[in-house]
Amino acid sequence: MNKRADQRLLDAARSGNATEVAAALDAGARVEARDSELRTPLLLAAVGDHVAAARVLVAAGADVNAQDHRADSPWLVTGVTGSVAMLHVLLPAGPDLKLRNRFGGICVIPASERGHVAYVREVLRVTDIDVDHVNDLGWTALLEAVILGDGGRAHRDIVELLLAAGATADLPDGDGVTPLAHAERRGFTEIADLLRGVS
Structure with a gap:
């Protein structure tokens, strides 16, 4: 060596x-x-x-x-x-694509949380990554985009991309709270409207 x-x-x-x-x-x-x-x-x-x-x-x-x-x-x-x-x-x-990070998540989850629109779009386009993967916190990429996002354009775009890729709009967190309920609580009107559109 x-x-x-x-x-x-x-x-x-x-x-x-x-x-x-x-x-x-x-x-x-x-x-x-x-x-x-x-x-x-x-x-x-x-x-x-x-x-x-x-x-x-x-x-x-x-x-x-x-x-x-x-x-x-x-x-x-x-x-x-x-x-x-x-x-x-x-x-x-x-x-x-199933390898988990220390939070039990896969790559699309932190990308969704951080507002990396181009990355989320591309990883959904070129792989068959599981858009409904649930991490150790009980959160999907969709939930992280709502709960940890700022409700701005990037996170709205990511919610739209995830939904278009087949993410389950009403899959709740570990406490039974849906993405729509989180969006309404946080006052994210446009994201809530997106979620209602497919519920």
């Missing part, structure tokens, strides 16, 4: 230096090397949205599903960053 080469690869991936990533691999670094938090080079590249570096790592056979000590994986992180470009780099590597 070449620890120096491994560290060189981890540092290059973290900084997004694709040329250095390739050089470190050529020098004997392991594509699945781990840092002190069990993050792989590909996860570091994904966190930083370093697309070129990620492309080199995927070509070298990096595991898109490798999870760190917080259960983050390169694929899951794209839902947090909202990077459509990274989504497309990682997709050919065979992401596990």
Whole structure:
């Protein structure tokens, strides 16, 4: 095991230096090397949205599903960053669409919460991800868009996208409260109207 080469690869991936990533691999670094938090080079590249570096790592056979000590994986992180470009780099590597993060969620849930419209649109278009997946909090992507969203245009668009993709409009949270009830409580009139339209 070449620890120096491994560290060189981890540092290059973290900084997004694709040329250095390739050089470190050529020098004997392991594509699945781990840092002190069990993050792989590909996860570091994904966190930083370093697309070129990620492309080199995927070509070298990096595991898109490798999870760190917080259960983050390169694929899951794209839902947090909202990077459509990274989504497309990682997709050919065979992401596990059912892999769960530390909250029991899949990538479309944090993306919906954070208002990443372009990402949600694309992940719904190019995968068969489960739009009704329920995380450990008892929330779906639709519920997170309403409960943790701000009711603005981005979250309205995401609610519309999820509904168009077949999300169950009246699937309640763990307390039995529906997305519509949450939207009404929060005064999100336009989102409530969207939800009523398919209820």
